[in-house]
Amino acid sequence: MEDRRDSVDSDDSLGALLEAELEAALAGDGSAEGEEDGTASDAPAAKRARVGGAAAPPGGAAAAVCPPHPGFMGGICIRCGALKDEAEEQGVALSYIHRGLEVSKHEAERVRQGTADRLLAGRKLLLILDLDHTLLNSSRFIEVPPESEAILRGQLDAQPDDARMLYHLPHMRMWTKLRPGVRQFLEAARERFELHVYTMGDRDYAAEMAKLLDPDGRLFHGRVISAGDSTQRSVKDLDVVLGRERTVLILDDTEGVWPRHRDNLVQIERYIYFPADAGRFGFRGQSLLERRVDEKEGEGALSTCLKVMSDVQQRFFEHTDPGAADVRPLLRAARQAVLAGVCVLFSRVVPLDCKDPSVHPLWQLALKLGARCTTGQDEDVTHVVATDVTDKTRWARSQGKFVVAPNWLWCSAYTWKRADESEFPVRPGGSAAAAQAAAPRSEAEDVAQALAAAGGGEGAEEQQQQQQPAAAAAAEPAAPS
Numbered sequence: 001m002e003d004r005r006d007s008v009d010s011d012d013s014l015g016a017l018l019e020a021e022l023e024a025a026l027a028g029d030g031s032a033e034g035e036e037d038g039t040a041s042d043a044p045a046a047k048r049a050r051v052g053g054a055a056a057p058p059g060g061a062a063a064a065v066c067p068p069h070p071g072f073m074g075g076i077c078i079r080c081g082a083l084k085d086e087a088e089e090q091g092v093a094l095s096y097i098h099r100g101l102e103v104s105k106h107e108a109e110r111v112r113q114g115t116a117d118r119l120l121a122g123r124k125l126l127l128i129l130d131l132d133h134t135l136l137n138s139s140r141f142i143e144v145p146p147e148s149e150a151i152l153r154g155q156l157d158a159q160p161d162d163a164r165m166l167y168h169l170p171h172m173r174m175w176t177k178l179r180p181g182v183r184q185f186l187e188a189a190r191e192r193f194e195l196h197v198y199t200m201g202d203r204d205y206a207a208e209m210a211k212l213l214d215p216d217g218r219l220f221h222g223r224v225i226s227a228g229d230s231t232q233r234s235v236k237d238l239d240v241v242l243g244r245e246r247t248v249l250i251l252d253d254t255e256g257v258w259p260r261h262r263d264n265l266v267q268i269e270r271y272i273y274f275p276a277d278a279g280r281f282g283f284r285g286q287s288l289l290e291r292r293v294d295e296k297e298g299e300g301a302l303s304t305c306l307k308v309m310s311d312v313q314q315r316f317f318e319h320t321d322p323g324a325a326d327v328r329p330l331l332r333a334a335r336q337a338v339l340a341g342v343c344v345l346f347s348r349v350v351p352l353d354c355k356d357p358s359v360h361p362l363w364q365l366a367l368k369l370g371a372r373c374t375t376g377q378d379e380d381v382t383h384v385v386a387t388d389v390t391d392k393t394r395w396a397r398s399q400g401k402f403v404v405a406p407n408w409l410w411c412s413a414y415t416w417k418r419a420d421e422s423e424f425p426v427r428p429g430g431s432a433a434a435a436q437a438a439a440p441r442s443e444a445e446d447v448a449q450a451l452a453a454a455g456g457g458e459g460a461e462e463q464q465q466q467q468q469p470a471a472a473a474a475a476e477p478a479a480p481s
Contacts, residue, residue, distance in 0.1 A: 071103035092239065096203075096229045097222070108242070116244040119194055120322050125313050126243040127193035130252035131201060131209050135302075138176040138209070138456030139274035148275055148289055172208055174456040177273040177289075181297040185306055186219050192313045193249070196223040198236055200257065201455030203228055227454070234451055235259060246326035247316075249309050256447035263328040266309055269301045269414040276457060280449045282436065301414065308334060308416050336370030338412055343372045347386035347393055348430075349406060361440050365409050383421070385409065388430035405434040 066080040071091060075084045078101075092108040094101045103111070119126060129135060144152065152175060155166050167176045189195060197220055199206050206226035214220050229240055236257045238245055245264065253270045255262060272278050273294070278287035288294050295301065312330045319325035344366045350357040357363055362385065363373050374381060377395055384396040384403045393403045408424035426434070441449070 068104060068106065070107040071101065073098065073102075074100035093229070093231065094240065094242075096225045096240070111242050112244055115242050116247050119243070119247060123192075123317050125193050125316060125327065126196065126241070126248045127189060127309065128196050128198050128238075128241065128248060128250040128252075130250075130254070131197060131199040131206070132454050132456075133253040133270040133272060133277070133450070134179075134251060134268055135182050135213060135271075136176055136178045136209060137271050137273040137277060138174050138205075139276050140174045140457045142173075143274070143276035143457055144175060145275060151289065151292075167212060169208070172205070172456070175274070176209065176212060176456070178212065179271045179300070179302060180295045181300055181302050182213065184297070185302040186213065188306060189309075190219055192310055194223075194243075195219050196225065196241060198225040198241075198250075198252075199454065200227045200234075200236070200451055202226055202458065205455040205458065234447065237261070238264075246328065249312065249327055249331070251305055251309070254447060254450040256443040257450065263332060266305050266331065267413070268305050271295070271301070277453050280453050282441070304415055334416070335368060338416055339366065339369040339371035339418060341382070342366075342370070342418070343374060343380045343382045344409075345374055345377065345381045345384045345392060345396070347384055347390045348388050349385055362406055362409055365413060369409070369413060383408075386426050387434040389426060389428045393426055407433060 066077055066082060069077040069079065069082065069084075069088070071078050072084045072088075076082070077084070089105065091102040091104045094103060115126075132138065152166065152168075156168055159166060165178045165180070167178075169176060186195065197206060197210055199209070201209070203226040206224050210220055210224045225240060230236060231239055234257070236252075238248060238261055241248065245261065248261075248264050250258060250261060250265045251268055252258065252265060253268050255265060255267050258265050270281065271288075272281060272283065272286075273288045275285075275287045275290055278284055278290070308331075312327055312334060315330050316322065316325045316327055344363075346357065346360075346362065349362055350360045354360060357375060358373070366373050366385075371383075372380070377392060379399075381396070381399075381401055384392050384401060385406055385408065386393050386403060387406065396403050402421045403426050404421050404424040405426050408419050408421060411419040411424070440446075
């Protein structure tokens, strides 16, 4: 049975503390904390403090160093064994390391600094990896239409046993497809980064997916954070990660779930293999499975993002004082270099009733990529982004300027380079794709759909369960007054 103490690196101070302080408690049932599925165990019911290598009753000699208490396991101090007082300051919950574990804010800060020092000494940064639509895509059996299931079963039988990318998981009642190149990506990333998983799926789903990606436990070492470990519902945050923000990069397809850490984020294009998720995100009928195509290993989004993050890691350690370096300005500079020197004029993209065009998502995206935006037809304009042929596009062509569809901006953002303008022509009458790209969903809508798709669609099921009682209550006739 895997020992969850391995989930914290042996040289991590918190790991050493838990190793010593929990030894007596673990001896109570003769088993390790971890379960075979890799999830955190329940906290021990009782604890005996350790003093000079010998056990001492709670409140004994070990209590001399408490308070302050470094942390609690199931409401019991991991050092002295005292019960947590109701007046005790709320700490940092780390249930993904051990169920019921909470450390004080002071202890969390001390460990964060220790983690940063250890990583810097090894010339590594910390990388947080999303699961759904970033490393893989999952879909529940009930959401896979019969014609798609027939294709999947054919793919399942044809794939070699030593290079499996598609999984049929009856115990989870879902299919899971790994993103092409994900195994090579993880092996390469571990040389430069300490890898963590952070998903909006539940703990069982997170553990199962981590096992598919890391069957030997060499990559994540139990650093798998799920929705229940977050301190805010529907939000991901680095407050549950034992690392300094300036040393953390995040790879995720959904920016909106990281409201406090956008500057750490490398947003990756969504991997949508199954039909259900294509429908959720407004691309019905356009899933990779339905189109009978897939990303190319070594040429896809993972490869692109790894190059960007590796460049940031290299520049970080080229700093004269890595102890003061910060990934955020380095990542921002790399992003703004994508469209440096470009000046964008929009045509039939910003709605007429929009009083401030600068708040439009595509305007904001262009600025983020280093471009300037204008509302006037002048010599500084280099690109007109349009959904149809207009007076502005005719003017642009007459002046030898580029005329491109809105997806040119999205492609540039995801590939981290100025996309080839010739691949994004603007056609008379426009196109559905151009219109869709010009009117992206609001961030709130995008986050809601991402949460619904999390865990193979378990989020959608949860939303339905929450809506049913409300709908039933609304349908009930009002009581006579």
